[in-house]
Amino acid sequence: MRVWLFRAIALILPLLVLVLAELAIRATGTGDNWPLFKVNPANPAYLVTEADIVKRYFANNTALPSVKMEPAFLLAEKPDNAIRLVVQGGSTAAGYPYGAGASLAAMLEQRLSRTFPEQRVEVVNTALAAVNSYTLLDLADEIIAVKPDAVLIYAGHNEYLGLLGVGSNYLASQSPAVTRLLISLRKLHSFQLIEQLYQQMNPMLETTAENSRTFMAKVARDKDIALDSAQFEAGLKQFDSNLSRLLAKYQRAGIPVYISTLVSNLADQPPFHSKPVPAATRQQLAQLAQTSPNTATYAELLQALTTAATAAGSAELHYQLGQHFLQQGKATLAKQQFLLAKEHDLLRFRAPEAINQQIRQLAERYNATLVDSAAAFTANSPQGIPGKGLLLEHVHPNVQGYFLLADSFYKALGREQALGSWQKPVPSEIAWQERPITPAEEHAGYLRILQLKADYPFRDEPVNVQFPVAQTPQQQWGQAYVEGKLDWLSLQNRNAQYYHQQGNGDMLLKTLKIIADALPHDANANLQAAQILLKAGRKAEAKGYLQRVMLTPVATSVAEQDSRQQAQQLLSTLAL
Structure with missing residues (x-):
């Protein structure tokens, strides 16, 4: 008996020491927490996604490319009548190069809000450029905690050359199990401290020239991953291992999953790296x-x-x-x-077809709904071969392509009769006209692609980008946005002012809705959207924006209190 007691003490004591050390380090303020969702300081009724979430995967002074998550807001307490979806994936799911307006989250929220006008619709983006299945799996528990009605996944292109990919400069370990363990350990402040001490003794510096390169130029360590090679198979194993765990988590939590096949540019994207032709x-x-x-x-x-x-x-x-x-x-x-x-492209910035096969198999294995976006792109491409008509380069869609991607998810949700009774499905033609992206943002996306294609792997050496001369105010503002001279909200405010002056009611309505949907906690933005919706006779939609205004905390500015009073009066009028 005493022997077993001593053995138990021998096992427990080191763990107790580690726990006490962790608590002591946290008490000193050393280390960082990077939660997926945090309280929105502007309005505590809302949570907001952590823009710097990628930092949870690397030591503090590790040189990383600038990868940030677009801010997304959701109510801290989910209302009984709310519809809440969460989007997971990489840069395509996030809407690159246009930004949040082209994302799955924004395209679907705009359309679902009209489909279910009596309910509050939140489509929350957690997609992030450059990440792969490790990040999707790591975020799953926090996503489950916010009680989504479904999770939508578009991911798989970054398994080889994304952050933590098998051929990436940012590889943590060749073993998926070890990589997952490291991700878990980095949440411990004591582990972070050890990493920081190690990094200080072994500094990693990047030159100014390297810092100016695109992510694609920095990330590719292995440029020769041949089909069916050991490293090729390692990427497939990594994807299957992580996605299996991810889908199993959601299945156990009773959360439906909609997972899409992947789209690549076939007709108009030459291979990045190939075995030579004699x-x-x-x-x-x-x-x-x-x-x-x-x-x-x-x-x-x-x-x-x-x-x-x-x-x-x-x-x-x-x-x-x-x-x-x-x-x-x-x-x-x-x-x-x-x-x-x-x-056979040796530089694997495009997912092989084997990953699409895995997606189909995983969907069946874990009772997820397959969204066959690849088939939709094929059906809407000349001669059935996806190319520049819907894609900007190797994998990122143009605006028409992003709409088609969101349309594929929307139709899959409709076929399943998910979220409630689909009494008012929104036709594609109307949804396209109301797509939540402005011409200025579309031009900004065009310019970002010029920047992307001016560097590796589209060119061996980077070249200076000469932007075309802007022909319209929207193009001028789009360029200023790309150059960092305008932030997103300033860009949209200029759009709203311009369309108001031009008497363009449709574009003014679209712009004010874009602002309000991006900032649901902003009382004035949502009041303006509600007022113009009422003028357009869209009372059910206006009510939703007015209800957002009423969520503004009581102890706010005079302007916000005035917005609350106006919203209350309008809601009272609608109730009559």
């Missing part, structure tokens, strides 16, 4: 382009080139063959070659 094969390609398709020579050349591409695993050769078939009007053959080009 000179003799290039000559055959040139000869093929000059040979009549209805000849034996053409058939022989085509057979030789197809065999060479398969044998060599050359992404570039597959892509050239795809372009040739496309020019010949052979769309099926062209798509096959474009897919092979993506699969």
Whole structure:
């Protein structure tokens, strides 16, 4: 008996020492907490997402690219009649390069609010550029705590070259289990202190030139991840391991999940890095382009080139063959070659098709709803091959593409009759007209893509970007926004003022709603949106904005109190 007692003490004592050390370190204020949701200081009735959430994954003085989460607000106490969805994913789910207006959260919230006008709709964005399945899994418990009615996932492109990816400069460990353990340990202030001491003894510095590079230029450590290689399989294992745990968590919590297949630019994105095409094969390609398709020579050349591409695993050769078939009007053959080009691209900024297969299998295994966005993009692309008509570069959609992505989720929710009775579904045409993004933001996105394509992997060396001369006030403001001369709210206020002066009621309504939806805790913004909605005869929607105004704390500014009084009067009028 005494032996077992001593053994128990021997086991418990070190743990007790660690717990006491952790509490002591926290008491001194050493270390940081990076919760996903924190109380909004401007209005404690709301929580707001932590912009610097990525810092929880790295030691304090680790040099990281600037990656921030767009602020999203949700009520600290979820109302009984509320609809709350949470979006998880990487930069595409977050709406890059346009910002929050093109995100899944904003596109869906705008449309669902009109679908369920009598209910409060919150679609909360937790998507963040550059992250992968480790971050999705790490945030799951905090997402469960805010009681979402469903979680929407669009993720998978960053498993190889995102933060903590298997081929990334920001890799923590080759083992998914060890990486998950490190993520958990970094929440301990004592562990953070040890990391800081280590970093001080082993400083990591970046040059000014490196700091000016895009994230894609910084992140890629391994540029030759061949199809079916050990590292390729490690990326698939990482994704399956983390997503299995993620979906199991939501399943146990009784939270429905909608998970989407991934979309890549096939027709208009050449491979980033490929095994070389021999000179003799290039000559055959040139000869093929000059040979009549209805000849034996053409058939022989085509057979030789197809065999060479398969044998060599050359992404570039597959892509050239795809372009040739496309020019010949052979769309099926062209798509096959474009897919092979993506699969054999050694620089894996695009998810391989194996990840889409995993997504389908995981959805079935954990009873999640599959949203087949890949099929939607195929159906809406010329000759069924996604390209520049819907995508800006390798994976990020243009505005039409982002709308199609959100539309895929909206229709999946509708088919499931999720969230309640879909008595007033919003047609795509109306939702497109009311998309929550302004021309100034669209121009800003265009300029950000120019910046992105001016560096690796689109170019071997960075080049200076020359923005085109702005032709409209919106383009001027969009450029000022990109250059940091205007913040987002100032940009939208200029839009509102301009549309008011021009007498453009539709765009003024859209802009005021965009501001109010982004800042639900702002009494004046929501009162303005409600007033213009009332003028448009949209009383049910206006009521929702007025109810937001009434959530402003009593001890606020005179202006906010005035907004509360006006909102109360308008609500009383609506009740009559």
